[in-house]
Amino acid sequence: MKLFNPGGVQGSAMSYAALLEKIEILRSTLRWATSLQRNDIEKLLRQANALRDEVMQLSHRERFVQAVSAGPALALPAGERRQALLARSFVFEGTFGDNPRLLDALEIAEKAAPTDLPVLVDGESGTGKELMAKVIHANGARADKPYISVNCGAIPDNLLESELFGHKKGAFTGAVNDRKGKFESAHRGTIFLDEIGELPLIGQVKLLRVLQSHEIQRVGSDETIAVDARIVAATNKNLRRLIEQGTFREDLFYRLSVIHVTLPPLRERQDEIPMLIAYFSDEAAEALKRRPVKLSPRLRDFLLAYDYPGNIRELRNMMYRISCLAGDIADVGHLPEDIRPAPAGARGGADAAKVESVRGQGAQVPAHLEAPLSLGEAKRVASDQAERVCLERGLQEVGGTVAELARRWDMNRSHLQLLLKKHGLHSKDFRHQAGAGAGRAVTAPD
Ligand SMILES: Nc1ncnc2c1ncn2[C@@H]1O[C@H](COP(=O)(O)OP(=O)(O)OP(=O)(O)O)[C@@H](O)[C@H]1O
């Protein structure tokens, strides 16, 4: 009897062509069978169930894609997209920023949250994958049910099955009691499978089985237990590459990635860095019970131009470190030693001379002279500096009255406030200063 692989979508992307081929195999098996034994019938039934499951997933995915592309939000400017999410009572769980790619991800999360479709979140380390999993949980119907996080890379191979599915007393040495696994604990809630790329192949097979049957068996028990857990998985690996290398199952990848969200690295959403600096500076000040730290121009330039291999986590940690170590004003000396820029005097050549000459005039050293920048970064830093200078001048002229400045510039007042926050400027610092030079140190917002 010719049978297709009962694993379901094994070895092929889920597509109508692949499904039709499997249905044809099933049909011809039935057409040419002269008699069927009970075990053959059961095999065929399992295949029919697997096919039904795949069709359901495909149709969910299509409906989801249609819903996303039909959404009017994509046409809106970033600020309005965030406002629109807020207006729809979206729970951000502390996710900050309005970079268009982050908003894309949040809008996908918003659409995916109320469904039970599996979501795969990928992105470099520290880009907010776990935060995104919490956002999906918090915005769905399971928000008041358990959210269980499992780090697939941290479980020793011999404990994997017991961790995920639990065990029966006496199942192995050390199993002194019956124990629930993570899947059972996540029943009716969400299970977050972190570092899914680290799951060994044997664990992948077992996980696949649970995804297909929605049932588990505790180690050492024959009893099957129904589990209803919404799956969100995350990885900082390129799973397609792992599939090519044979260390990740393609069928599991398709099962997990019905909705696929990729979080961009911070260096690709540099427009968010000023706001994130202000946000984490406030957060750190509150946690450390101190006034928000002020940043020297040199430190601020460094923070704006640095490429953050550890992404948002690195920036957040850096702001906590700076806030902890610095007095009123933080400088590059408060950065971790391994990333601290060399003192300008240690640099040779034309740049060092320019740096010294600019400093000699008491002016702010442009970041592109402090550290080598790409053309794009240099442009962004320059435009950011121009924006800041313009805001400072404007505030001086109106003696720090934001409403007046908004009127003069014919600008929305809240947008102007947002720009001031982005640059860490305080209108009160400009009161009684009309005509005088504004202070140079940047104040984190309070
Ligand atoms: N958009 C954001 N706004 C505010 N905080 C964020 C944002 N993204 C991430 N963070 C914070 O950055 C830190 C790292 O985020 P998270 O743990 O979700 O990253 P991750 O992608 O899961 O990292 P890893 O791959 O190393 O596990 C957390 O403290 C999180 O709260």
Ligand SMILES: [Mg+2]
């Ligand atoms: Mg994580």
